[in-house]
Amino acid sequence: MASLPTLIFLLTTISTVFLLLLRKSRYRRLRLPPGSLGFPLIGETLQLISAYKSENPEPFIDRRVNRYGPIFTTHVFGEPTVFSADPVTNRFILQNEGRLFESSYPGSISNLLGKHSLLLMKGGLHKRMHSLTMSFTNSSIIKNHLLLDIDRLIRLNLDAWSDRVLLMEEAKKITFELTVKQLMSFDPDEWTESLRKEYVLVIEGFFTLPFPLFSTTYRRAIKARTKVAEALSEIVRKRRKESESKNDMLGALLASGDHFPNEEIVDFMLAMLVAGYETTSTIMTLAVKFLTETPQAMAQLKEEHDQIRARSDPEAALEWADYKSMAFTQCVVNETLRVANIISGVFRRAMTDIDIKGYTIPKGWKVFASFRAVHLNPEHFKDARTFNPWRWQNNSEAASPGNVYTPFGGGPRLCPGYELARVVLSIFLHRFVTRFSWVPAEEDKLVFFPTTRTQKRYPILVKRREESRQCIYEK
Ligand code: HEM
Known part of the structure; x- marks a missing residue:
């Protein structure tokens, strides 16, 4: 007579094999x-x-x-x-x-x-929240409210750059500060920097196995998530008590009439911080990398921005018309998005x-x-694996989402930040190329797993353009 454990083992094996065969025959059909x-x-x-x-x-x-x-x-x-x-x-x-x-x-x-994050929501609620998010990030909001802060915070960051800069790190800092400003009107300070440190730990947990017992990174991420959520909840609670509403995403959520509970608002804000962070900062870095490796494109981009700069005081805030006149910059942004994916x-x-x-x-x-x-398929893009921003000149492909070019996805989950990301990238490139000349500090390699990044965070040596000009005159 077989013992009970042997019987259980035999029965489990037979039923597993049976289920597998059943599945195989279904798949064949x-x-x-x-x-x-x-x-x-x-x-x-x-x-x-x-x-x-x-x-x-x-x-x-x-x-x-x-x-x-x-x-x-x-x-x-x-x-x-x-x-x-x-x-x-x-x-x-x-x-x-x-x-x-x-x-x-x-x-x-x-x-x-x-x-309650938008990325995980489904059905009617997703539809409602997606369109609400779009309403925070559309062109007129960017033009009338966000542009000024985007330009100001980018300049503030660039003011502190000298010698060796880890471009990927700096770009992430800029992107985080911009999102915090758009969400809850805070300028960068110690509080935002400590929030960012916790938040970076959360992001690290995304690419590990979700088993707290086995992964220290995941355990740390869960703890950091709790801290970030607590900090954001505190802000939401304070805001509810204020009599005057602020003109930011949190203000719009609180005033929306949907009566979102704090937990939902916190999840929403966390997702917004996540969605634009790695994406926009990596594109900022890679645009600079690809331009550095394509001197002709670099020269044309500089010329476009020098002309804009020549039109007004270089320290004056950029205007929507300036952004709209950055035609070649849009080609560079499109091409970076296409090649970097x-x-x-x-x-x-x-x-x-x-x-x-x-x-x-x-x-x-x-x-x-x-x-x-x-x-990257040559059937859809000629010389598809080459960085060629000129392919976008007189090309309307980028303006028609849903065709072969879909860096921002499409359908009901189309990225709500698609216009905002373009503006941030363009303003960053403007301020960067008009202020600095640079060379790569070391060779750096592009890799694509677990996310698209350069292995060494793209270290560059920067020099203020006034200084480099001065050096030439001094010689
Ligand atoms: C270069 C920068 C960016 C790229 C390439 C990018 C790309 C994408 C893509 C492909 C999706 C669709 C995901 C899917 O279909 O499952 C998406 C969704 C999303 N993006 Fe972006 N994104 C960028 C920047 C931003 C920014 C700045 C924000 C902030 C407003 C943002 C917020 C979101 C959100 C909230 C979603 C989720 C939408 C949903 O599930 O309904 N993104 N993004």
Whole structure:
């Protein structure tokens, strides 16, 4: 007679094998996109990570697209995943958010963001909060309220730069300060800097396994999240007591008539800090890196900004008309977004069995709409893997979101910060190139995992342009 544990083991094994066979036969009937699920459990995760940790991750996608076509099946981060390198399919995925697909973030990110964050919201509430967020960041708000502070805070930061600068770190500091100002009207001081230090720990936790028992980074992130949330709650509580409302995002949330409880407001603010932080600061850094490596583009950009500077007092605040006259700068911003692909694509989960291009994506499967694969495909962009800002001259592609160019996503989750990010980048480039000349302090490599970044945070040696001019005259 078999013992009870042996019986349990046998029964569990038989039922697992039975379920696996059942699933396999269902998948066979469904006609899944072609591809390989790789090794058991880890699938093709290691191949993906090693490709994205290099300067040239493209072969990971290229090989599979050549073999299986632009929609293929893989198995990454513990789940079978349908990968789309096809712009029409990507558009279908983005547009059907909430109907056929829903956004899906790893456990670590969801826990740290908080359940009321816009990134995690679903359905009608998401729709309402998305449009509310858009109303805080649209062109007229930027033009009439935010521009002045963006320009002022960027200048304030640049005033302190000398000699060796870790550009990625400085860009992050600027982006954080700008978001805090837009959210709750605080100028940078000790309080904002200590908030930033805690907040950086939260971000670090995004890219670890969400198991407090095994990961010190994750434990630290959870603690930091609590501290940041407490600090923000305190601000919200104080604000509720003030009689006069302020002209910032917090003021708008409190006055909106939705009667949001404190916890929801805090989650919302935390998500806003997260969403624009790494993204905008990395693009600031990479725009400078790509320009440094493309001297002709650098010269043309400098000329554009020197002309704007010549029109008025260099220390006077920039105006909306100045921003609107930065035509070549927009080409540089578009091209940096295309080549760098800070958000290389988005994960979604199929809410039902979905038929697409002759294949079926089974209900519950993950889908990855790869923007990077489309942006770097020579079928859609000539010499796609070269930084060429001139391709955007007389090109309306950037103005029509949802086509092949989607650095800000699309559909109901289109990035609400798309215009704000452009303005911040343009003003930063203006102030940076008109004030400084620079050279890279060391060679630095671009990598793409866990996020797009340069390995050494792009150290540069800066010199004030007045000083460099003086040096030339002195010789
Ligand atoms: C270069 C800078 C930026 C890039 C490349 C970028 C890109 C994106 C992308 C691709 C998405 C869509 C994610 C999805 O579909 O799941 C997104 C969403 C979002 N972005 Fe941005 N973003 C940038 C800057 C900003 C800024 C400055 C803000 C601040 C206002 C912001 C706020 C958000 C928010 C709140 C979402 C979530 C929208 C939702 O789920 O409904 N982003 N961003």
